[in-house]
Amino acid sequence: MASSVQTPRQVPEELTPAPRHELDEARHPGVRQYIVVAIVLALATLAEVVLYYLDLPRGLLVGLLLFFAVSKFALVVLFFMHLKFDNPIFRRLFVTGLLLAISVYAVVLVIFGIHPGGNQG
Amino acid sequence: MAAVVDEQQVLRRRGVFRRPSATTGAWSWFTTVDHKRIGKLYGYTSFAFFLLGGIEALLIRLQLARPNGQVLSADVYNQIFTMHGITMIFLVVMPMSGAFFNYLVPLMLGARDVAFPRLNAFSYWVFLGGGLFLYSGIFLGGLPDGGWVGYAPLSTQNIAVHRMDFYALGLLILGISSTVSAINFAVTIINMRAPGMSLMRMPVFVWMTLVVSFLLIFALPVLTIGLVELFFDRQFQTTFFQAAQGAQGDPILWQHLFWLFGHPEVYILILPAMGIVSEVLPVFSRKPLFGYPVVVFSGIAIGFMGWGVWAHHMFVTGLGPVANSAFALSTMFIAVPTGVKIFNWLATLWRGDIRLQTPMLFSLGFIAMFTIGGLSGVTHAVVPADYQQSDTYYIVGHLHYVLFGGSIFGLFSGFYYWWPKFFGRMLSEGLGKLHFWLMIIGFNLTFGPFHILGLQGMPRRIYRYEEGLGFDFWNLVSTVGAFMIALSIAVFIFNVVRAHRRDEPAPEDPWDARTLEWTTTSPPPAHNFDEIPVVRSLDDFWHRKYAEGQDGRLAPVVAGGADAQGAVAVRRDDAGHGNDSGSGDGSGGHGGHGIHMPSPSYFPLLAALGLPVLAFGLLYSTFLVADGVLLLLLGLYGWAMEPSAE
Amino acid sequence: MAERAATAVPEPEVHATSTGLSNVKLAMWAFLGSECLLFGALISTFLLYQGRSEGGPTPSKVYDIPFTSVSSFVLLMSSLTMVLALSAIQRRDEPKMRAWLMATALLGMTFIAGQVYEFTTFVNEGLSLTSSAFSSSFFLMTGFHGAHVTGGILLLLSLVGMSLDGRLPPERSETVELAGLYWHFVDIVWIVIFAAAYLIPTAT
Structure with missing residues (x-):
């Protein structure tokens, strides 16, 4: 590390404690945005149920149902759980678990011969 | 201030019990939230289980020493080999690594405690409860006997006795302990570092703790569901893992769930030892770890x-x-x-000023034995070869080379290295070396022959073999080796007793080490550091002691010189390090030096007690279930209503 | 929750952590990451076994999609009331926060009541825990989720109790936020279960 007898030792920048993210909530969405999100969620649920009773080809239906489920999932996580606004560390923690879960269980199901093209997602 | 006082009166009025305050004496061990004492509790308990698991191993070796062994019946043998595996994995290597995490991580980070001290105590008590619950079967119809991997249908049949129920519920309880503790350590490492301790200045041991924590956080829930389904199969006649007689379940599902947990678990068992070795080698080679970032990233990889x-x-x-x-x-x-790490360790040794003291010997033993285990592991990756090796002693040989030759050698290296820090006593070098040589020779005599036996076709998990199959000689050798290992452990115990009888305090920094835990007294005070250290580089303590001269050689920094002046610590005694709320808490107990430390508490123990009671209830009586839930809720309620420090 | 509750110092000191983030919130997100793998295992077991219903009725036979849609909607809307509670305490409006927390708990109870009704109907129609691999995996998955919701309801009710007691001042709004994270997580798990276990398998 030290190239000469003595390295100048300055107090590194990280010594000043990171500012506490007290103001996270200032960046949280307001009541109106929450209500808008909730309306979208309600409409998506309605769309799912309507689609379910329509006479669509199964492949298309499954695709659409998955689309709506993923959108609802993302809306709740990003807005209600504030992942869109909060520190990326939180996002990484959650997304790691989520992606890990999706990938390993997908492999297990594929090994069992159960594919998304079959009769489920 | 007035508000605080009012608040404390309110709390006192509401408290279920009076707050424990003793920090010494036997009772204080039950209420402690100090990470160092909890670390010692983990250490004592896991060592006791190590002896128990070792006795089980000796019984197995006695039974198999000669053909047609008469020592154990088939039934007892099944219980013994199952419990040997469960004990060594869940009750020895994991919690013993936990002992090192607990004791060392805050010290290495320059923190006063972990992020959640009471949760830390809770983890320990849950672990102890889970371990005792697993063994309670000995009085209640027998110990688990379906193998540590619990494959169906061995695990799902014979529901008349509770043996495998103890397995399912016991591992569930232990899983809760490990998950809670893993979350605690992940948060501690992310959030409780001393000023200047950036991630890439953390000791490798801390890095490995972080990786292990995340592995536990994500792997344990998979096992949890497997165990719940197993328990449902046994208690409620579902058929998750049963395919016999028209049942629609699938035993292979259990294997997927078990190994989805089980393989990360393998790294949970080995990475702590790799962390220890990465600390020991540089100190005893008097060189920095070769390629620190590479070692860190290969650990993450x-x-x-x-x-x-x-x-x-x-x-x-x-x-x-x-x-x-x-x-x-x-x-x-x-x-x-894994290979990258081994080469980094070798390069660390290369042209180092090597001192072959006991911790170093065990670390070198680790590298050699783990390499053998790693290589035999690669042979299982070849599918046709694996078809031959599966369920033979070859596999048993491999797994002991990585778990004993790897993890246990690494952990003993850690014991010898940090013993002066833990207890303020030096272990004898002579006895330590005797321990090492007995253990490494005994180890190879025991487990080396397993490879030969396996390739000769000796299946694992059999309680007896016929004469004339060609298994006789190597089994006898193996048994002799096992008793040699037992002798080496006796030497270790003697070494410990002897060191603690003599009143020779260990110095603060006996090995001329590199990391922060050696900057404080041996053993450290309750608050760890009088002043929170400020970190300027990797191996900061080393750089405070030595600088490189113009000729490229190390020169000690003169005490009180420019360097010492540069090392003025930032005083941060704001109670913060280690209070439960994380957002700080002004009131606090006194840990000396006017430093506020979290106060002891009954509630972690009380809440933890609820889990085994609940588990017994699930097997024997609804009344006990209610009791267990009540204890748990009472504990959590008291906990929530109690400030972290007062 | 227990971890942080009720130290009740009126103004929590700003305590510098290395990242500036709160310890408990980090712990909560790590826990939720872990829960992803827990529910993943339950849902995978269900997906593996949902076609194996010899010995009992098939999914299409027992499911009452309109009914489950309504209870899914109820749970979804409880997420709205939950964020409104958080928003209220962030605006230092404690009575309103308590009202929204109560509303959330009531919606949660409605959902649980619906689940109890659904389970009872299923059992009456011959789908018990042990009828088939499908039924076992269905009851285990939805039961685990129901247990999580029930835990959440208890949590919400204790927050209301704490608030009435003056132990949940606006400075402690993070406690409400954490309870909210848990509650929303349970909600998104249901979004997945509703699509993957109810709608998709029985869609024709």
Whole structure:
């Protein structure tokens, strides 16, 4: 590390404690945005149920149902759980678990011969 | 202030019990939240289980020493080999690593405690309860007897006795302990570092703790569900893992769930030892760790890749050629970051000023034995070879080379290295070396022959073999080796007793070490550091002691010189390090030096007690279930209503 | 929750952590990451077994999609009331926060009541825990989720109790936020279960 007898030792920048993210909530969405999100969620649920009773080809239906489920999932996580606004560390923690879960269980199901093209997602 | 006082009166009025305050004496061990004392509790308990698991191993070796062994019946043998595996994995290597995490991580980070001290105590008590619950079967119809892997149908049949119920519920309880503790350590490492301790200045041991914590956080829930389904199969006659007599379940599902947990678990068991070795080698070579970032990143890579290899435990179940090939490839790939680490360790030794003291010997033993185990592991990655090796003693040989030759050698290296820090006493070098040589020779005598036996076709988990199969000689050798290991452990115990009888305090920094825990007294005070250290580089303590002269040689820094002036610590005694709320808490107990430390508490113990009671209730009586839930809720309620410090 | 509750110092000191993030919130997100793998295992077991219903009725036979849609909607809307509670305490409006927390708990109870009704109907129609691999995996998955919701309801009710007691001042709004994270997580798990276990398998 030290190239000469003595390295100048300055107090590194990280010594000043990171500012506490007290103001996270200032960046949280307001009541109106929450209500808008909730309306979208309600409409998506309605769309799912309507689609379910329509006479669509199964492949298309499954695709659409998955689309709506993923959108609802993302809306709740990003807005209600504030992942869109909060520190990326939180996002990484959650997304790691989520992606890990999706990938390993997908492999297990594929090994069992159960594919998304079959009769489920 | 007035508000605080009012608040405390309110709390006192509401408290279920009076707050414990003793910090010494036997009772204080039950209420302590000090990470160092909890670390010692983990250490004592796991060592006791180590002796128990060792006795089980000796019984197994006695039974198999000669053909047609008469020592144990088949039934007892099944219980003993199952409990040997469960004990060594869940009650020895994991919690013993936990002892090191607990004691060392805050010290290495320059923190006063972990992020959640009471949660830390809770983890320990849950672990102890889970361990005792697992063994309570000895009085209640027998110990688990379906193998530590609990494959159905061995685990789901014979529901008349509770043996495998103890397995399912016991591991569930232990899983809760490990998950809670893993979350605690992950948060501690992310959030409780001393000023200047950036991630890439953390000791490798801390890095490995972080990787292990995340592996536990993500792997344990998979096992949890497997165990719940197993328990449902046994208690409520579901058929998750049963295919016999028209049942629609699938025993292979258990294997997937078990190994999805089980393979990350392998790295959970080995990475702490790799961390210890990465601390010991530089100190005893008087050189920095070669390629620190590479060691760190290969540790992280192992953590990630550990998720993509689980099915190599299941080649013989018939996964199909595509899955077999994919998992064979990923398994060969994971040998790469492991190999990278081994070369980094060797390069650390290269041209070092090597001192062959006991911790170093054990670390070198680790490298050699783990390399053998790693290589035999790669042979299982070759699917056709694995078809031959599966369920033979070859596999048993491999796993002991990585778990005993790897983890246990690493952990003993850690014991010898940090003993002066833990207890303020030096262990004898002579006895330590005797321990090492007895253990490494005994180890190779015991487990080396397993490879030969396995290739000769001796199946694992058999309680007896016929004469004339060619198994006689090597089994006898193995048994002799096992008793040699037992002798080496006796030497270790004698060494410890002797060191503690003599009143010779250990110096603060006996090994001329590199990391922060050696800057404080041996053993450290309750608050760890009088002043929170300020970190300027990797191996900061070393750089405070030595600088490189113009000729490129190390020169000690003169005490009180410019360097010492540079090391003025920032005083941060704001109670913060380690209070439960994380957002700070002004009131606090006094840990000396006017430093506020979290106060002891009954509630972690009380809440933890609820879990085994609940588990017994599930097996024997609804009344006990209610009791267990009540205890748990009472504990959590008291906990929530109690400030972290007062 | 227990971890942080009720130290009740009126103004929590700003305590510098290395990242500036709160310890408990980090712990909560790590826990939720872990829960992803827990529910993943339950849902995978269900997906594996949902076609195996010899010995009992099939999914299409027992499911009452309109009914489950309504209870899914109820749970979804409880997420709205939960964020409104958080928003209220962030605006230092404690009575309103308590009202929204109560509303959330009531919606949660409605959902649980619906689940109890659904389970009872299923059992009456011959789908018990042990009828088939499908039924076992269905009851285990939805039961685990129901247990999580029930835990959440208890949590919400204790927050209301704490608030009435003056132990949940606006400075402690993070406690409400954490309870909210848990509650929303349970909600998104249901979004997945509703699509993957109810709608998709029985869609024709």
